[in-house]
Amino acid sequence: MLPEGAPRALGMADVAAHAGVSHQTVSRVVNGHPNVAPATRERVLRAIAELGYRPNTAARALVTGSTRTIGLVTSHINQYGPAQTLLGLEKAARAAGYSLSVAILDEDSEGAMREAVDRFVSQSVDAVVALSTYGQAVEALGRLQSPVPLIAVQVGYDPARPTVWVDQEVGAALATRHLLQLGHRTVHHVTGPQDSLEARGRMLGWRKELTAAGARVPEVSYGSWWPSSGYAAGRELAARVRAGRRSGEAVTAVFVANDQMALGLLNALHEEGLTVPGDISVVGFDDVPEAAYYTPPLTTVRQDFAELGRRGVQLVLARLRGEGFHAEPVMPQLIVRGSTGPARPAPDQSA
Amino acid sequence: MLPEGAPRALGMADVAAHAGVSHQTVSRVVNGHPNVAPATRERVLRAIAELGYRPNTAARALVTGSTRTIGLVTSHINQYGPAQTLLGLEKAARAAGYSLSVAILDEDSEGAMREAVDRFVSQSVDAVVALSTYGQAVEALGRLQSPVPLIAVQVGYDPARPTVWVDQEVGAALATRHLLQLGHRTVHHVTGPQDSLEARGRMLGWRKELTAAGARVPEVSYGSWWPSSGYAAGRELAARVRAGRRSGEAVTAVFVANDQMALGLLNALHEEGLTVPGDISVVGFDDVPEAAYYTPPLTTVRQDFAELGRRGVQLVLARLRGEGFHAEPVMPQLIVRGSTGPARPAPDQSA
DNA sequence: CGGACAATTGTTAGCGCTAACATGTGCCTC
C-alpha cells in the first residue's frame, strides 16, 4: 500500500516523550489552551517542529464529533458563477480553519440531495452548504432534517433556510431600467431553467420594473443557461423583430438571464443580419470574463461571487456559534458596454 | 450547537442490541465480510434500516488509517477545463466509494502546494490528485515526498509522476495541420502562461508541425488564458497583418492556445475591421460550450475533460491497489467551424 | 505561618470502530 518507506505517522506520545511532558500537555499546546507555561509551550512547539508532527484529524474528529470540514453540495459547478463562488467559499473556509468536501449532484432531484447530505452527515461534517442547486433539490433542502447546520448559497432567497444570496430582483431591475431609460418601449426577456430560483428572481425583477414603468410585459422565452438555448431564442426573436416592424409592435430590447445565453442570442441576431445595438439592445447577467469581448461587448449585471462565498462561510460560522446571523443580500452592479443603445426614434425605419 | 432536537447519532452497539447480535457482527455486515449467515445478515440489515444507522467515518478512519477520501489540489478551477474535469473526477470517485476534498491554491507556488498536500496527509486522505496546476506548484509536485499516492491530472506529461493527460501536442498539431492544409503559408501562435505545461505542450505541437511541413515558425505572442490577453494579441496581430500585406510576409492564420483568448482575439480583429476567416483564420483550443456561438463560430480542438477525470480516479485506484497503471493520453479532436477558411490566392490583394 | 486558591501538569477513561483472537457449532472423514 505504501511503496515508499513511509516513516509511519507519529503521535502525540512521541512528541510528549521528545519534549519530556505528558501527551495531554502536547494536546493543550496544539489546541492553544491557556494554562501552559510559556517555557513548556516553547519546548513542545520545538519538539513538534523537529519531529514534523501533525495531529491526526480522524482521532480528533472521533472524540470531538467535529471534523472542521464543511460539506458542499452543488450541481452545475461547471458554470462560471458557481465555480467562482466555490473559489470564494474554499478560501474563506480555509482561512477559518475548515476544509471543504464536495458532492456534485448527478441530477437536481430530492433523492440525490438527500443522499449527498446523508453522506456528509455520516462523515461528521460540521455544516452543509448547498450551492446553486435547482428545483426539487432545493425543495428537498427545505424539508431536510439534519443534525448539522444546513445553509443555502445562491439559490435565491429562501425564508425557510439560512441563505446567502445576490439580489437577483435588483439586478434584473437594473438591467430593465437601463433599457427603458434608453427609450425602449418595453424589454423582452429570455429566462433560465424554470426550476432555478435565480431565473425566477430575475424574471420577477424584470416584470416588476416593467410594470412599475407602465410598460407592456411581453411573453418570455425559456432557456437552459447554455448558449444554444440563447441562440434558439435569438432566432425566434429575430423573426419577431421583423414582424414587429410591420405591425408597429417593435422588439428593440432584450434582457437575457445570463451571459452565455446572451452570447448565443447575439450570434443568432448577427446571422439574421440584425445589428446590436442598432436594431436591438441586449443585456446579459453575470459579467463573465468573456462578456467584455463579445461582439459587441455585452452590457451586463455583475455579481460578486467571491463575496457570496465569503458570506456563505460567515453564515456557517455564525450558525456553528449558535448565533442568528441575518444575511443581507449582496448587491449586483450594472456594467454598461456596447450592446445597449438608444431606441431608434421612429419604430418603422428599415435597415 | 444543535438547535433541533438532534436524535444523537447511534452506534453499532445500538444496532447490535436491536438485532440481537454483537457489534462485531454488525461491523461484518456493514463491511460486506463473507462469513455471516444469510439470516443474520438480513436481520442486521433490517435493524440498520429501521434505526437509520450510518457508520461513523471518523472512527473507521481512526482504526483503518483510511478515510476513503481523495484530496484534490487545484488552482484555476474557475476555468472551463478544470471545472469540467472536477465534475468527472467527483463522479468517478463517488462511484468508487470515495469522497472528494478540495484545496484551491492561492498561488502556484511550491509553498502553497506543499501546505495543501500536508493538510491532506494529516487528514489521512488515501490519495492526492493535483489538477491543472502551474509552474512552481508542478515542480514541487515532482519533489514532494508523501506517504500517500500523489498523482497528476492535466498538467502535461510528467515522467516523474503518475499522470493522466490529454495529448496537447497532438491537439496543437491537428489545429496547425488543418490551417496548413487550407493553404496558409504558416500559422501564428498565441500561447498561454509560460509556466503552464499545457501551454508548453501546445506550443511544442504547433512548432513541430510547422517544422515538419517546412513552414516558417513565427514568433509567438504570450497570453494569460484570459480573453483580455487574447484581445491584446489580436491588436498586435492586426498591425502585423497590415504590415505583412505591404512586405509580402502575410499573417493569414493564428492558432490560439485556448478559446477564451481566441474570443478576445476575434473581438480585436473585428474592431480593426479585419474579417475572419476572410482576412485571417483562427483556431482555438478546448471547445468551450460558447465556442460554437462566437462570431464567427470557432474552429477549435476539443478535449474530453470528463474522460480525463474518470481516468484520474482509475489511476488513483490502481495505485491504491499497488498496481502500476500505465495511462495512455486522451486524444483531442479537431472541431471545424466557421473561423477557418482557405488562404487567399494572392497575398497582396487589399480589402 | 497555615490554609485557600490559582496555575500548571499528569492520569484516566472512552469516542466508535476494526482486527485479531477465542469460542462454539455442525459436518465430514477415516
Next chain:
DNA sequence: GAGGCACATGTTAGCGCTAACAATTGTCCG
C-alpha cells in the same frame, strides 16, 4: 466416534486523541 476443519459468532484490545478529574506546586493573605 474422535479428530479435524470450515463456518458463524462473540470477546478483547487499541487506533490517537480530548475531556474530566486528580495531583502538585507556588503564591498570597489573614
